[in-house]
Amino acid sequence: MPKLLPVAEAQSRLLALARPLPVERVALAEAAGRWAATDITALRTQPYADLSAMDGYAIRFGDLPGPWRVIGESAAGRAFAGEAGPGDAVRIFTGAPLPTGTDTVLVQEEARREGDRVSLDGEGPAHLGRNVRRRGLDFSEGDPLVRAGDRLTPAALALLGTAGHGTVAVSRKVRVALAATGDELVPPGAPIGEAQLPETNRLMLAAQLAGLPVELIDLGILPDRQDALEAAFRAVDADLLVTSGGASVGDHDLVQPALKAVGATIDFWRVALRPGKPMMAGRLGETLVLGLPGNPVSAFVTTLLFVRPVVAALSGAGDPMPRTRPAVLGEPLPASGDRSDYLRAEQRDGRVFATTIQDSSMLRTLARATCLIVRARGAPPAQIGDSVEILDVA
Numbered sequence: 001m002p003k004l005l006p007v008a009e010a011q012s013r014l015l016a017l018a019r020p021l022p023v024e025r026v027a028l029a030e031a032a033g034r035w036a037a038t039d040i041t042a043l044r045t046q047p048y049a050d051l052s053a054m055d056g057y058a059i060r061f062g063d064l065p066g067p068w069r070v071i072g073e074s075a076a077g078r079a080f081a082g083e084a085g086p087g088d089a090v091r092i093f094t095g096a097p098l099p100t101g102t103d104t105v106l107v108q109e110e111a112r113r114e115g116d117r118v119s120l121d122g123e124g125p126a127h128l129g130r131n132v133r134r135r136g137l138d139f140s141e142g143d144p145l146v147r148a149g150d151r152l153t154p155a156a157l158a159l160l161g162t163a164g165h166g167t168v169a170v171s172r173k174v175r176v177a178l179a180a181t182g183d184e185l186v187p188p189g190a191p192i193g194e195a196q197l198p199e200t201n202r203l204m205l206a207a208q209l210a211g212l213p214v215e216l217i218d219l220g221i222l223p224d225r226q227d228a229l230e231a232a233f234r235a236v237d238a239d240l241l242v243t244s245g246g247a248s249v250g251d252h253d254l255v256q257p258a259l260k261a262v263g264a265t266i267d268f269w270r271v272a273l274r275p276g277k278p279m280m281a282g283r284l285g286e287t288l289v290l291g292l293p294g295n296p297v298s299a300f301v302t303t304l305l306f307v308r309p310v311v312a313a314l315s316g317a318g319d320p321m322p323r324t325r326p327a328v329l330g331e332p333l334p335a336s337g338d339r340s341d342y343l344r345a346e347q348r349d350g351r352v353f354a355t356t357i358q359d360s361s362m363l364r365t366l367a368r369a370t371c372l373i374v375r376a377r378g379a380p381p382a383q384i385g386d387s388v389e390i391l392d393v394a
Helices: 007-017 154-162 201-208 226-234 255-261 296-314 363-368
Strands: 023-027 056-059 068-074 088-092 104-107 111-114 117-120 144-146 167-171 174-181 214-222 240-244 265-269 280-284 287-292 325-328 340-348 351-354 371-375 387-392
Touching (some): 214 226, 226 255, 255 265, 287 296, 296 363
Parallel strands (some): 174 240
Antiparallel strands (some): 023 167, 056 088, 111 117, 280 287, 325 387, 371 387
8 A cells, every 4th residue: 555645745746747738818808717828017008197086177286276267178088188277177077187287186076166167165185186096007018917827817807908908828728527437326316226326526526616717528427347447538538537436446446447557657646634535646648637536525625635726737827726724713623643634614603613523425514514624634632712724615
């Protein structure tokens, strides 16, 4: 039996197997949730000119306290074409460029207008440039905006669009093939016998990959026959093959032998992880292979810790690893033993509570969990009020 590999070492070795995917250029509307493949700078300056931040009157600060003569109007997309002289004011609206000769905006709530005359009706602007968004306040042409490896969030996409970009370079989507193994498995909702079990891991894993740049290939439920597994694996055309079940070394665990028979190399198997110890990683030609345990909670946890990060790495993520955060423990926990524990838990009243039963077959406790409490190998017992690390799952 190979030794149990620490979780961090297994993650590091897995990411070392991930080879960058080709880069493509896509429209911003198609880039949400992907990672930038290159550094990106601004193609224009924003704002392009000094703009009004409020509705009111563009004036010279030195002309306070007024009054002023209104000589025209400036609106967004329809600027005032002339030049304001001493004692002149221009009616202005939010987002409109300041007319030449003005430097400050008197807000309309502090102005009283009679015909073409405006006078001060309040304290007025406190300083020169009040209520003005200066040219380049957000960014200037050539400023760095997004780094290679940054996630293209909704805000980042809006930033790039405002900066003059219509497309962005990203890694192409990851082709992920999903397969479940087991003679006892039937599709959800199908007629089921007493010795059978609905297969939901593929459904769950696909949902866990939602929001990531993937193209899913469903290989279905594969029988516990090595010839059938070999045929399925030999035909795979994907960047990543993810199997659930059959990855251990029991009499009916045929995933490893089938992979090896078609030329795969196994990089590691068995991780110091609870749940999820019998997890396997390797490569079949150009395809990265992950063999997950069949128990649903184990499959869920290993997807969080290994499948999602490797998809992110293949997609060009600068930081593909999941991040924990601190929380306050609401009940005592025992020592963790020789494996890292990822305990299903719920957060209530500002504290976190582990589920009483942590059996890896129990989906109801997983569905109710909002996070996993992460306990390192050999961690001592923890008490109420102790700080623990959690990984959000909902």
